[in-house]
Amino acid sequence: MAKVTFQQDPVTLLGQEIKEGDQAPNFTVLSNDLKEVNLNDYKGKVKLISTVPSLDTGVCSEETKRFNEEASKLENVQILTISMDLPYAQTRWCAANGIKNLDTLSDTGMQN
Template sequence: MAKITLKGNPIKTVGSLPKVGKKAPKFSLIKSDLSKVKLKDFKGSKLILNIFPSLDTGTCAASVRNFNKEAASLENTKVLCISRDLPFAQARFCGAEGIENVVTLSDFAKGKFGKSYGLTIKDGPLANLHSRAVVVINEEGIVTYTEQVPEIVDEPNYEAALKAL
């Protein structure tokens, strides 16, 4: 269980992020067209999982904008922006912002992704949403980097995530 904060107030997650050097846990998430996508669908590509509570917050929106900008120049890399927002809200945000270089994915239905990756918030006002985290996965499906952002209102370390590729 990770101990993180929301504006200085302690909260906990249901577990810990996957371990570096281990196989990434499988997942099934929903795309903006309501189709399902699984981890295995990205086999052979490097992945940056940009995970956050909701696009309706400034910090979450900023992380999607920043990774969208970086993704345009990344070779053989996909940036997956994952939250529990509805796929419609994700599509609306990306359309309004002109975001085209990332893939938004939703864990809205049952939150299985958040639980298997150990990042579902357990308590506090954001309970059941995802904590802010970054997971980098190589072409073989091995986790090469993780960051559990200790303060939810802070942005992730973009440079460290990109360096891990």
């Protein structure tokens, strides 16, 4: 198992590690129209789930823009980008960056 570090110091992660091939656990987040959404709402599609702290940070912004670009080339694949941004901030960011091929979802205030 690879060690996780933050600024070169070891970090202890809580919870059960998800391994390749494991089924993703269900979760509940908010859509940009403030509706609760869970993983089962995307049943029947291949899902690529990207989690980022905030869309308004450089690396997270570039990553999400790239996923949006690549999503336009995929069939029956739904890309979900989950961040701690409020849905209003996600809507603003998506409009400013032309994001139309993936769903941004908010993990703020949700109890999973």
